[in-house]
Amino acid sequence: MTIQWFPGHMTKARRQIEEKLKLIDVVIELLDARIPLSSRNPMVDEILKDKPRLVLLNKNDLADPQVTADWVKYFADQGLPALPIDAATGTHVKEILPRVKQLWAHKIERQLSKGINPRAVRALIVGIPNVGKSTLINQLAGKKIAATGDKPGVTKGQQWIKVGTEMDLLDTPGILWPKFEDQMVGMRLAATGAIKEELLHLDEIALFVVKYMVQNYGAGIQERFGVQDLPEDLDDIQEMVKVMEAIGRKRGAIVSGGKVDLDKASLIIIRELRAGKMGRISLEKPSDKR
Ligand code: G4P
The missing domain is CATH 1.10.1580.10 (Conserved Hypothetical Protein Ylqf; Chain: A; domain 2)
Incomplete structure (x- = not known):
């Protein structure tokens, strides 16, 4: 798939994510562990605003473990918890739920203190194409879910996937766009296969x-x-x-x-x-x- 984002695409993708954000408690931002910043949408903070967020550094099986550790620290310094995973094999995928729950713990405690039985935390996976969103959804679901990720999604009739009893995950991820006007960013995205090499x-x-x-x-x-x-x-x-x-x-x-x-x-x-x-x-x- 050739990714060519035009302003119209970006506006539409952003609107779709904003629609989904209304339904969820925590965002799972999926990045490529080999190129975390280059695989990140530069407007992500503006789009996700203050939604609690867990960063996942995916494809860590291909990344340099020492550099990944440096990235985990980099994100922690910015107040963002980050977890390296391999969605394809499921390595560290089991650690996602406890991390997501941690981000939502204050709400759960508040509900408990009011005598309300807390509901499952609702999460959404976002990331650029090819970063592994569908693979991760399938891992978390424990079965093969139809790959609907790249099709234009409508939030009406959205399906939830149960991840145990404590997390509900939206079955269609939020697709963000990479920014590759910067030549180095474009090179990194092309080298890892995030954008078609025909572009370069x-x-x-x-x-x-x-x-x-x-x-x-x-x-x-x-x-x-x-x-x-x-x-x-x-x-x-x-x-x-x-x-x-x-x-x-x-x-x-x-x-x-x-x-x-x-x-x-x-x-x-x-x-x-x-x-x-x-x-x-x-x-x-x-x-x-x-
Ligand atoms: P998307 O929904 O975000 O677009 O990504 P998707 O899950 O389709 O994953 C894109 C490619 O990345 C897939 O390879 C998938 O197997 C691979 N992938 C996902 N997670 C990991 C991981 O943790 N480690 C490794 N090594 N690969 C991972 P593919 O089907 O072969 O597609 P392609 O490589 O031909 O594009």
Whole structure:
């Protein structure tokens, strides 16, 4: 799916989320653990206002655990509890309910003090396309729910999914849009598969990945692809291309005459990154310059 958000789309998506917000107590904001800020809607605070919110750093199986720990601290410093999970395997998914309940505990206590039997906390999952919303809903539901996430939703007749007896989850997530006018944000979204690579050139994305890996995961590149010397100057494109060529050669992306097919090498780099074959790699750190 090509994501091209126009102002009309954004207004509509925002209106749909605002409709859903009226029905719920707590928002579960799903981000990609590898690129938490780039996979975040920049207007999210304005849209969600003061709804209690739990941040989930999904696809943590693919992210660098140390960097993820830094992100958890980053969000905690902003007063937002954050939990790393893998929605696909269900790792840490069981910790979501107690965290959501914590955010709603004051309301439950108030109801109890008035002698009212507290109802289940109502939650909504929001996030950009491809971040794992449907996967998480299915995990929480414990069964396969029809993937209605990408279809325009109407709040009328909204279905609730029971997560145990203590949480009700809206069955259609709130779809937010990423903002990728910033070139680096666009690169990170494309590298992780959040936006179609057709929007950017494959070799450009691969070059971005290689540069980031040389800078942050150099030993891994050397070990995995047998690259001897890594470029010292990160802005030396010629040298970076040599690294891409070395990877391509190692993976057999050779055309007649023994030259490396850079397009093929680029595809291999991106596929291996997305499949976690190059190890657990994060493409954004809290300390990155913005
Ligand atoms: P969405 O509703 O937010 O749009 O996302 P969805 O659940 O459809 O998930 C998008 C892709 O991300 C799916 O891959 C899904 O399996 C994968 N995914 C979700 N959670 C995790 C996770 O914790 N770890 C990993 N490694 N992958 C996860 P897909 O069906 O293969 O789609 P695609 O990769 O071809 O786009």
